[in-house]
Amino acid sequence: MTDTSDMPALPEINEDALVAELNEKSLPLPIIKPLLARIQEEAHHYFRETLDADTLVRHRATLIDKVLRALWRFRDVCTSDIALIAVGGYGRGELHPHSDIDLLLLARNEDAINQHAGDLQDFITLLWDIKLDIGHSVRTLDECVTEAKADLTIITNLLESRTLIGDQSLHSELCARITPESQWPASQFFDAKSDELNTRHDKHNSADYNLEPNVKNSPGALRDIQTITWVAIRHFGKGSLQALEDNGFLTEFEHKRLASSISFLWEVRYALHMLAGREEDRLLFDLQTQVAEVLGYKDSGRQQGVERFMSQFYRHQLSTMELSDMLMMHFTEDYMQCTPDTITPVNEHFVLCNGYLQLTTPGLFEEQPSWLLNVFTMLAQISESKGMHSSTIRALRDSRHLIDEAYRQNPEHNAIFMSLMRGKSRVVRELSRMMRYGILGRYIPSFGRIIGMMEYDLLHKYTVDEHTFRMIRLMRHFRFGDVRERFPIASRLIHKVTKKEILYLAALLHDVGKSREGDHTVNSGEIAEAFCIQHGLKPADTHMVTWLVTNHLLMSNASQRLDLSNPDDIHQFAIEVGDQYHLDMLFLISVSDTHSTNPELWTPWRAEQMRELYRNTQAALRRGLENPLHKDDVIEEIQQEAIAQLQDYGLPESRVREIWGQPGDDYFLREGVDNIVWHTREIDSHGSSIKPLVSVRQTSDRQFEGATQIFLFMKDQPNLFAVTTATLDQLNLNIQDARIMTSESENNAVDTYIVLDENNEAIVDPERIRVIRNTLCDALDEPEEFDTIIRRRTSRVLKQFDVPTHVTISNDPLMRRTVLEVTAADRPGLLARVGNILMDFGAQLQGAKILTEGEQVSDIFFIVNENGDPYSDPASCEALCKALEDGLDEQVEEQSAV
Secondary structure (H helix, E strand, O other), X not given: OOOOOOOOOOOOOOHHHHHHHHHHHOOOHHHHHHHHHHHHHHHHHHHHHHOOHHHHHHHHHXXXXXHHHHHHHHOOOOOOOEEEEEOHHHHOOOOOOOOOEEEEEEEOOHHHHHHOHHHHHHHHHHHHHHOOOXXXXXXXXXXXXXXXXXXXXXXXXXXXXXXXXXXXXXXXXHHHHOOOOOOOOHHHHHHXXXXXXXXXXXXXXXXXXXXXXXXXXXXXXXXXXHHHHHHHHHHHOOOOHHHHHHOOOOOHHHHHHHHHHHHHHHHHHHHHHHHHOOOOOEOOHHHHHHHHHHOOOOOEOOEOHHHHHHHXXXXXXXXXXXXXXXXXXXXXXXXXXXXXXXXXXOOOOEEEEOOEEEEOOOOHHHHOOOHHHHHHHHHHOOOOOOEEOHHHHHHHHHHHHHOOHHHHHOHHHHHHHHHHHOOOXXXXXXXXXXXXXXXXXXXXXXXXXXXXXXXXXXXXXXXHHXXXXXXXXXXXXXXXXXXXXXXXXXXXXXXXXXXXXXXXHHHHHOOHHHHOOOOHHHHHHHHHHHHHHHOOOOHHHHHHHHHHHHOOOHHHHHHHHOOOOOHHHHHHHHHHHOOHHHHHHHHHHHHHHHHHHOHHHOOHHHHHHHHHHHHHHHHHHHHOOOOOOOHHHHHHHHHHHHHHHHHHOOOOHHHHHHHHOOOOHHHHHHHHHHHHHHHHHHHHHHOOOOOOEEEEEEOOOHHHOOOEEEEEEXXXXXXXXXXXXXXXXXXXXXXXXXXXXXOOOOOEEEEEXXXXXXXOOOOOOHHHHHHHHHXXXXXXXXXXXXXXXXXXXXXXXXXXXXXXXEEXXXXXXXXXXXXXXXXXXXXXXXXXXXXXXXXXXXXXXXXXXXXXXXXXEEEEEEEEOOOOOOOOOHHHHHHHHHHHHHHHHHHHHHHHOO
């Protein structure tokens, strides 16, 4: 027997005693407001102790019933020809802490309204004064019937209405006049609700809603379940889950699944309202961690508590979507058909019933379990199919327990799965269907463990399983012309791949190691190798899948971190890749993975960086790894071509070399001919002016296609980087790359910044370009007087992430410079703070690779000391790292407070 002695008590109200107190004291506000506050406080305490939202949501509706009836009686509102009706969610008897209390003041006719207008207005005013969250309407019976007939929302609200107080006969008369026989017949209501559901799903299915889902309106959330009950009420007359089971519409298993999801979603919604102090149904980032904590999710191993909570949310969402889709289909197939079924035979076990694949052999999956997989390969080949019949889905679900280890190891089943992966059409659709119906996660348990897994950051826009399917879908779209413009190399390479299943398998398995401790790329590679061997792939194909999975981040990271113009960097990357086949396959995987992780970060400049790395590596492989391109030869070639072009503009070689001075090898390697010609002409036109030269244009460099390039030329200053980055930050520009160089003998700063606007697009407005140029000129004219401390508001979302600041330092022996790698929370003014700290240490900045991914920056800075040498003293290196970590932590703290 359960001990309930320590259980907190539910708040209670004695309605008659409340009416007596109101009559005695006459002033309702001093009585009702403290009463409601007490109810709220006791309810929240009960919830934190029990997490029993099911009881609370219904109990709160009962308490509000008593308050409203007491106030109605206190105001002595007439109970003849007038009734107070609860509608909507409140009519269902469900009320979360800050949900609207939807009321209908129902009158028999206009005379009743006119006669009691004063009392009704006083009653509503009193509810407003008490600050109850009411939504109300005043209608006659005839008006209700007319408006319900014309408005889907009104008829839906009335389906679950009930009388609180007043003339009981009015509600009975209303219900009698809005039956399916008189308006909104079940089939019409079903069609309208189906359209409404699909529209809502489309609206709430964007990347932003994936990161911050709506517990009420997102696909698979509470509104889906309510839609089922509304449709059922219109057809059966009752919509409770028990009533649906009693009518044979729900199985016992489905009843339990839906009830479990409702309980979970109510817990989440109650916690959201409680923590936000308002009606908040979005799982905002700043509330996710708090909700997870209230619901008892703790950090465990490599997963944060909030990640475990959100994964549970997404799993309930997936489960509810599966059931709601099936049940809506069930309505279509078995209750809403007005015409005879159209039956098309498929084989001895299946037919197409109105376009849906229906099982005609009872017990097929138990007798021949291979059909648990084969049904999907068959469906992929039937172009005219609309999907699976609800009876087939139920049969699949009832038999999926047969997929055990022996089933997975069966060569026949392995061959069936590979035939799906090798299919020419509808591969992703059927893989997604397999996942939704619980087959894929059982057949590949490591994939089952990442279903619904989310990563609590702003980089990963989707759960791991959703990201995986988007990745495969994008690779299949590479074959078609509609994506060729955005993915020109990938669209060409995909047609060279004869065994596309290698790519699809690599994509399917590339993140399955995220459920294990350790490096997920290594874990995923081990799982992929075992899977390929088990499924009979040839050794060479097994190697390729395993290599792609293990190295799926290699090219993306390299494109962000390597100097793509440096032959040494490209040569080292080419050695890692090995040959053209590996490069082609890796490029296809890398592009699809990066874009499918977060489409918003796949900017034109980032896409071109990946393409540039591909082209340069391809050239290195064609030369042969044993014949690396010599850096001096490259520089000489670039210089001669630039001189030739500049001579065409009237600049003799002597003037060109005078302008160049001694900028260092890096300048020629990183800028390329086109930029060198542009810079040289700009400097020549600038003449002997001592003012800073600032020039802005769209990048012609393919590496940064789709971005804006800012060129700065002036005498070097210790805080030049800090001033420039602070100014660009204040102009709301996002720095993507910085090439910082100082001519050795002239001490001239020759700096190039690649920037995008706040929408990650190039700046094309001439007026804005003029403002950028003038603002930079003013700031750089007297950089020592410019305030580099940024005080700009940090977004709500960014503030929720605690990214530890981490700085590592190493030396690059080839380039003779020190490499600083900085990871920190993304905040305004971060680069300016880095510049100030480097200046304090006398460090000379030679270049920077700027990478912002979601909520964190991962930047690389190339520096030398005051003598132009790499840092070698361990004490100095340690002091610089500590100063950067402390300074950036301080920057994050200061900005988060703005």
